[in-house]
Amino acid sequence: MRLFSTPFLALALLGAVPIACCANSSSNTNTCHLPDETPTDSGSVLVTQLDSGELNAAGQVWPYQLLKLEVPGRAATYAQWFPPRKPGVSPTVVLTRPYDGIAWTGEAVDAKWAARGAGIHPDDSEPHFGPGSSPIAFTPTTPELIAGEAFVYLFHDFGVLAVFGRFYAGGDLQNDRDDMNAGMRFLAQARNVDTQRIGIFGGSWGGYEALYAAADAPATVVPAVGVALSPLSDFAAEVDYVSRQVPARVSDPAMRSRYQQFFEPYFRRIYATTGGDPTAPGTDYARWTAAHLASAVQTPFLILHDDWDTLIPVEHTRALVTQAPQRITPMYLQNLGAVDWNTLPPDHGPLLTLHGGVVLTLSLGHLLVSLGAADQPLYVPHAQGTVRAWLQGVRAAQEQGRDVSDVVPRLLELTDPRVAMLEASLGTLQPGAAFIAQEVNAVWGTTFTEADVRSALTPGLPTP
Structure with a gap:
């Protein structure tokens, strides 16, 4: 195993x-x-x-x-x-x-x-x-x-x-x-x-x-x-x-x-x-x-x-x-x-293999946000395009009527004001809220911003 x-x-x-x-x-x-x-x-x-x-x-x-x-x-x-x-x-x-x-x-x-x-x-x-x-x-x-x-x-x-x-x-x-x-x-x-x-x-x-x-x-x-x-x-x-x-x-x-x-x-x-x-x-x-x-x-x-x-x-x-x-x-x-x-x-499972990098990004985000100090910058690594590909699968499940409510809490963790998303191959940093807004907008066609993405996602994912 x-x-x-x-x-x-x-x-x-x-x-x-x-x-x-x-x-x-x-x-x-x-x-x-x-x-x-x-x-x-x-x-x-x-x-x-x-x-x-x-x-x-x-x-x-x-x-x-x-x-x-x-x-x-x-x-x-x-x-x-x-x-x-x-x-x-x-x-x-x-x-x-x-x-x-x-x-x-x-x-x-x-x-x-x-x-x-x-x-x-x-x-x-x-x-x-x-x-x-x-x-x-x-x-x-x-x-x-x-x-x-x-x-x-x-x-x-x-x-x-x-x-x-x-x-x-x-x-x-x-x-x-x-x-x-x-x-x-x-x-x-x-x-x-x-x-x-x-x-x-x-x-x-x-x-x-x-x-x-x-x-x-x-x-x-x-x-x-x-x-x-x-x-x-x-x-x-x-x-x-x-x-x-x-x-x-x-x-x-x-x-x-x-x-x-x-x-x-x-x-x-x-x-x-x-x-x-x-x-x-x-x-x-x-x-x-x-x-x-x-x-x-x-x-x-x-x-x-x-x-x-x-x-x-x-x-x-x-x-x-x-x-x-x-x-x-x-x-x-x-x-x-x-x-x-x-x-x-x-x-x-095939999705754990396909989205293994995202699973680790979400896991690290959860641990760092839970354990980090209140004023501590938290750097969460990800690989270019992987979160978006996973979210596209989430939207497809949503369109089939599946319950995907377990996704939003993980996204909200990455919008924590302390979080900066690190793109692993380029070494670039982006505020977590700006990154999540960008990825959600690309998949659902929304216009969320760094300033409002947390409040916009709190009720749930956008409707397809």
């Missing part, structure tokens, strides 16, 4: 590619200079700094640390931490990274996978791997790549914590949930973090990690805002979907087999925690359903989901919204044709 990672849209902020350098410290056991005493309660975590480095961009420097986080009774978690640079406290964004391959932990499993390199490999670090098990994809990353993807937040003087789930290293659902919880525990004891302005972001399996990280967060660091792209929110419903709904919808044997092979590694991890299929006696999904999540999560989340998602059906997000409407706000990417399940591949 991989999803595109955050692209380097942010690198155009100052027209330069950031360079990150790792210090390659000779000591890999120095404890990080943070409040890192040996845990004495359920909310603490032991923090060990394994290495450090810095991101250099446009004459500025952002230091980072490579951390090992240990909670008693659990496997170690690894994270990359960019502490806020400003005096006092600053907002922080947590990035959930379920699949990234990291080679700096000192663990044999990471060295093994790093030696294999990018590609499809046997899932043989997972304890239930055996004959008939499907392989998994491995994508190595580096501190430099994570630094580049964090740059849009760092440029706004936010702290950034990337928490690695290390899917390739094996484990189960609880292990991934523990990893994210360790990251949240770290923020509860880290310096300079504004605990009232924490955001969290993740997609697909990382969306599951973001939702459950927020639900499990210590009371002092419950995120103020979250964004999840196509998240897996209900594991009992997901098993039912793959095991029973897909065979009922997909008649082509080859496509059915493709689904089963894709999900097999996920099912091994799900069953390792829950005990098996939810219909089987003795299994336990009590902490892995939308009902549990709705009862536990206090963070307001924006969820963006393609309604032709064949990996995590959009119905799962609709169900979560129904159970927690005061905290879960959806925006659906609506396909207009008839679904042919025998030709749709297992992926997160």
Whole structure:
């Protein structure tokens, strides 16, 4: 359930590619200079700094640390931490990274996978791997790549914590949930973090990690805002979907087999925690359903989901919204044709692929507007023509009588007086309100201006 990672849209902020350098410290056991005493309660975590480095961009420097986080009774978690640079406290964004391959932990499993390199490999670090098990994809990353993807937040003087789930290293659902919880525990004891302005972001399996990280967060660091792209929110419903709904919808044997092979590694991890299929006696999904999540999560989340998602059906997000409407706000990417399940591949949907850049622009806009200071300029990157192309699809859905009321709140966020839209290839800036007025006018033939677009859109989109 991989999803595109955050692209380097942010690198155009100052027209330069950031360079990150790792210090390659000779000591890999120095404890990080943070409040890192040996845990004495359920909310603490032991923090060990394994290495450090810095991101250099446009004459500025952002230091980072490579951390090992240990909670008693659990496997170690690894994270990359960019502490806020400003005096006092600053907002922080947590990035959930379920699949990234990291080679700096000192663990044999990471060295093994790093030696294999990018590609499809046997899932043989997972304890239930055996004959008939499907392989998994491995994508190595580096501190430099994570630094580049964090740059849009760092440029706004936010702290950034990337928490690695290390899917390739094996484990189960609880292990991934523990990893994210360790990251949240770290923020509860880290310096300079504004605990009232924490955001969290993740997609697909990382969306599951973001939702459950927020639900499990210590009371002092419950995120103020979250964004999840196509998240897996209900594991009992997901098993039912793959095991029973897909065979009922997909008649082509080859496509059915493709689904089963894709999900097999996920099912091994799900069953390792829950005990098996939810219909089987003795299994336990009590902490892995939308009902549990709705009862536990206090963070307001924006969820963006393609309604032709064949990996995590959009119905799962609709169900979560129904159970927690005061905290879960959806925006659906609506396909207009008839679904042919025998030709749709297992992926997160054609519109999420087509409008991936826009989805990230809207996600970044939501996080920055929610976390930025009242008088802080906020730079939201976009690519030329992409927002207009997406809005043309929105208008087409509107003409078919679809409900597109979930679009206006996202546009209004980009008209916030603090927002400047950055065109990534040209490096040009434009006030957010002027940009949205321009794009809406081009699609609907209106004559809105920077001064009146907010009030004009507040009642809803123009009539086609």
